[in-house]
Amino acid sequence: MAYGQKIIDHYENPRNVGNFGTQADVKGRRDIGVGLVGAPECGDVMQLQIKVNPGTGVIEDAKFKCFGCGSAIASSSLATEWLKGKSLDEGLSIKNTQIVEELSLPPVKIHCSVLAEDAIRAAINDYRTKNGMEARERTAASAH
Amino acid sequence: MLGLPRGFDLDPSEVDRAYLERAGAVHPDVAAGDDDAARKAAALNHAKRVLEDPERRARALLALLGGPGKEDRSLPPGFLMEIMETREHIEAARGPEERARWEAWAAERRREYQANVAGLFLRYAETGVPARVRMTLNAWRYIERLIEQLDPDYDPARADFD
Numbered sequence: 001m002a003y004g005q006k007i008i009d010h011y012e013n014p015r016n017v018g019n020f021g022t023q024a025d026v027k028g029r030r031d032i033g034v035g036l037v038g039a040p041e042c043g044d045v046m047q048l049q050i051k052v053n054p055g056t057g058v059i060e061d062a063k064f065k066c067f068g069c070g071s072a073i074a075s076s077s078l079a080t081e082w083l084k085g086k087s088l089d090e091g092l093s094i095k096n097t098q099i100v101e102e103l104s105l106p107p108v109k110i111h112c113s114v115l116a117e118d119a120i121r122a123a124i125n126d127y128r129t130k131n132g133m134e135a136r137e138r139t140a141a142s143a144h
Numbered sequence: 145m146l147g148l149p150r151g152f153d154l155d156p157s158e159v160d161r162a163y164l165e166r167a168g169a170v171h172p173d174v175a176a177g178d179d180d181a182a183r184k185a186a187a188l189n190h191a192k193r194v195l196e197d198p199e200r201r202a203r204a205l206l207a208l209l210g211g212p213g214k215e216d217r218s219l220p221p222g223f224l225m226e227i228m229e230t231r232e233h234i235e236a237a238r239g240p241e242e243r244a245r246w247e248a249w250a251a252e253r254r255r256e257y258q259a260n261v262a263g264l265f266l267r268y269a270e271t272g273v274p275a276r277v278r279m280t281l282n283a284w285r286y287i288e289r290l291i292e293q294l295d296p297d298y299d300p301a302r303a304d305f306d
Binding site for chain 2: 065
């Protein structure tokens with residue numbers, strides 16, 4: 001199957017791999033949001049952590065850990081790059097279809113981009129609820 | 145399609161026997177140029193592969209029984225966190241002995257899931273059991289994926305990019 005250069009680059013040189021601490025470490029940290037998601041279709045698991053500036057509400061840093069296929073790794077790597085410098089609302093507006101487009105994912109790998117979008121939403125909502133804001137549901141425009 | 149009784153516990157030799165009984169008539173050597181026979185042969189091969197793999201057999205049986213489909217993504221509480229932590233431990237594992245211990249751990253989980261599912265299918269008609277089968281199968285998938293990736297030759301790029 002012919003994959004594009006961007007996806008292979010993200011897979012071979014994944015950006016921002018790691019975390020700001022274990023789940024237990026970051027549980028009490030209000031500047032960190034954690035999104036832990038899985039895909040029961042394939043058994044891949046992905047964790048995304050965001051570090052937010054409490055003053056400005058801007059996502060200053062993002063890290064991911066993904067045990068999955070190359071497309072899931074590339075999707076989460078791209079997600080961390082896109083999140084940096086965005087506000088929480090801008091982060092929530094990232095759609096899996098944008099990831100599909102950027103990485104030229106084939107139809108059988110669309111669920112990997114959905115997983116990355118789920119992780120973004122989960123991490124942002126974890127930050128929001130930790131800081132007394134209500135969680136935001138997936139918007140109607142989100143493609144699934 | 146193979147005329148076997150509907151159930152999770154299957155005798156592998158019965159699968160073989162039922163398959164061989166039917167495969168002869170549609171074998172390409174016998175039915176060359178017969179499109180219908182070729183389709184039937186492919187379907188028989190597929191059925192055999194599904195039945196021989198306990199996890200795929202369980203999924204197929206749940207679908208056949210009209211149980212909850214893959215839109216039901218439920219997992220036991222805390223499961224994802226446990227699997228993530230386990231994955232990180234395995235990633236940090238050094239040396240063949242530590243790896244072998246994780247392989248044994250994973251094989252034991254596989255046996256547990258298979259036994260749990262077998263038990264649940266025996267009392268499938270009871271209230272709440274179909275949903276429990278679905279949840280158990282969802283969790284089992286993560287174990288199978290972990291086993292697949294424990295293989296030192298596993299390369300996520302190969303699974304994807306070749």
